[in-house]
Amino acid sequence: MSPILSLHDVSKSFGALTVTDGVTFDVPEGQALGIIGPNGAGKSTLFNLITGGLSPDAGRIEYDGRDVTRVPPMQRCxxxxxxxxxxxxxxxxxxxxxxxxxxxxxxxxxxxxxVEADCAEVLERTELIHVANRPAGGLTLLQRKRLELARAMATRPKLLLLDEIAGGLTEGECVALVDTIRRVHAEGVTIVWIEHVLHALNSVVERLLVLDFGRVIGIGEPAEIMASKEVREIYLGIEV
Amino acid sequence: MAAHYTVTTRTTASQIAAAAALVLLAVAVAVPFIASRSLIQDLFFILTMLTLAQFWNLLAGYGGLVSVGQQAFVGFGAYMLFGGAILWGVNPVAGLLLAGVAALVLAIPTAFFAFRLQGAYFAIGTWVVAEVVRLSVAQWKAVGGGTGTSLPRDARDAMWGAGWIEGAFDVRASEARDILTYWLALALAVATIGGIYWFLRTKRGLALAALRDNVGAARSVGVDSERMKWVVFLVAAFGTGIAGGLIFLQNGRISPDSAFSVIDWTAFVIFIVVIGGIGTIEGPILGVLVFFALQTLLADYGAWYLMVLGALGIAVMLFAPGGLWGLLSGRTGVQLFPIQRRLNRHD
Structure with missing residues (x-):
């Protein structure tokens, strides 16, 4: 399948600190890609480059066959x-x-x-329908996480970027949320998902990308990546 | 069977409020038939301050644009009304539109400059613009330079509708002008509140509320924050300019210091909005009543008056950031101008 998102040699620095260093990868349409890496590896920066919150210093970002490197966030949405x-x-x-x-x-x-009916439907699917008329400021953490997902889905995205959406949840909450994400993915939405909660991530994604010091140090099947020596050393901190 | 949904905004309280507002409006229109001249002047003051407060609330409460330079638009609008009447013989009532348009035109370069600044710098930037405009207008000899001028007698006499009121009410010309400006202020306040209420119920109004709560998130879901800032700033300038024109039309006299007073047209207005409840339509309405009551009560205490206002403003900011209306609606859930879209389920 043709890629819906491709990054070509994308770099971004803040002063002397290179946060994204020559990142290149493709996401085929309909796939779910997980991104892992230690804190400060540049995962969230990568998201901001893809959504347009930040502009890369070098490289090219293509979405849906178009160069969107300099396209403002609103148009990307x-x-x-x-x-x-x-x-x-x-x-x-x-x-x-x-x-x-x-x-x-x-x-x-x-x-x-x-869009009213559509929003109601998204609320049903993300199990928020019973709090539909409550101010969002008063929600629990799980509900807030669900709202993040629901609000992104309400834009009917072809590409959904999830930034540590399972972080901070209890085991039970995490299972419930992952279930919802899996259903969204099953409907054909392409997902790129940054996550530290690896078992949640690996139960959904088909491919895993490892980022360290802004560089891609591995991309492939989750099982293969998790087993690789490099990843175990750098990411999991295990001496092999 | 799948549930289906409808969306409503009305509440029982809002329907009662709407009915009460219509009665109140009818009474307000009829006030000149029964009230004394000083009451009409007080109501004029309340209505024009309310209009200024609604526009500042639109700017700061919704748009996040905390301007302390709105006196630029009050003063510039008012001066264009006087200039139009003196130089080109524009009827002062028509001059109100001129005041609004002039303020709008002034707002365009102001926005280009001020939108490059964030937060406190934006606030100071708008204040600087207002000072620059004040100093420039003070050089305008045709309208009295630094000392100011009065509205010429023939311009006052020519005011549309004043002659009719004079005959119909059997009052002196000056009193007829007070009645006319009162009605104009009432129309302006009603149009302002109605217009803002209408706007907040559109999808752009919803986006403005989203921007108020979280700019980054609003942008990420496709809200055009730049355009929204422009719309809000220009609309507020237009309305503030008309209000400024009207205030000095009623006054009959203008000077740079009074027209561009940061205390009168911005500090008091901020006080009204903050104490009433920022980011709501009800807040400024409640705030202006509190402000007027305090002003009347403390009129004999000189500088103490300002200190009490300041202390009260700080206390509200610290202990009730949602203002008095925030306290009230937080406890009771009452909304007089409901904009909340409620999703109702029907099985």
Whole structure:
């Protein structure tokens, strides 16, 4: 299948610190790719480069066959890139339903009437329908994480970027959330997912990419990557 | 069977409020038939401050644009009304539109400059612009330079509708002008609140509320934050300019110091919005009533008056950041101008 997202030799530095260093990879349409790496490896920066929050110093980012390297975030969202934030960023004073309405109307360029039913459906699928009319500021952590997912889905993304969405959840909560993500993926949404909770990640993704000091040090089948000597040493801190 | 959903915004309280607002509006229109001149002047003050507060709330409470330079638009609008009447014989009532448009035009270069600044720098930047405009206007000899000027007698007499009011109410010309400006202030305040309420119920209004809560997240779901800032800034300038024109039309006299007063047209306005409840339509309405009550109570205490206002403002910011309306609606859940979209399930 043709790639929906490809990065070619993308680099980004903050002063003397190189956070993304010649990163190249493809994500075929419909696939789920997991990104792992120690803290400070440049995972979130990579997401910001893909969503357009940051501009790379060098390299090219292609999405859906187009060069989007310099395209502003808003247009990327309109063309189908959705994201969740590592620390949930709800619109606190809006209700859960309104959080989705903003995303659906502006992320797809449609009037409210046209997306109301769709938002309700996303709330059902993400198990938030019973808190639809509550202000988002009062949600529990699991609900906030679900809202991150739901709001990104309300833009009807072709490519969904998840940033440590399972972090901080209890085991039971994590299982429930992963279940929802698996269903979203089964519907054909391409997913790129940064996660430290490896068993959650590996139960969904088909491929794993390892990032260390801004460089890609491995990409392949999860089992193969987890078994490789390099990854065990660098990422898991295990002497082999 | 799958559930289906409908979306509503009305609440019982809002329907009662809407009915009460209509009654109140009818009473407000009829006030000149029964009230004394000083009451009409007080109401004029309340209505114009309310209009300024609604626009500042739109800017800061929703748009996140904390401007302390709104006196630039009050003053510039008012001066264009006077200039138009003195130099080109523009009818002062029509001059109100001129005041709004002039403020809007001034807002364009101001925005280009100020939007490059963030947070406190934006606030200071807008203040600097206001000072520059004040100093420039003070060089304008045709409208009295640094000492100011009065609205010429023929311009005052020509005000549309004033002659009719004079005959119909059997009052002196000056009183007829007070009644006319009162009605104009009422129309402006109603149009402002109605317009803002309408806007907040559109999808762009929803995006503005999202921007208020979280700029980064709003951008990530496709909200055009730059365009929104421009729209809010220009609309606020237009409305503030008309209000400024109206305030000095009623006053009949203008000077750079009074027209560009940061205390009168920005500090008091911020106080009204903060104490009433920022980021809500109800807040400034409650705030202006509290402000007027305090001003009346403390009128004889000179500088103490400002100190009490300041202390009260700080106390509210610390202990009730949502303002008095925030406390009230937080406890009771009442919304007089509901914008919340509620999802209702029907099985």
């Amino acid at each position: 309109l063309s189908g890139i959705g994201r969740s934030f590592q620390i949930p960023q709800p619109f606190d004073r809006l209700t859960v339903f309104e959080n989705l309405l903003v995303a659906a109307t502006h992320g797809r360029g449609l009037p409210e009437r046209a």
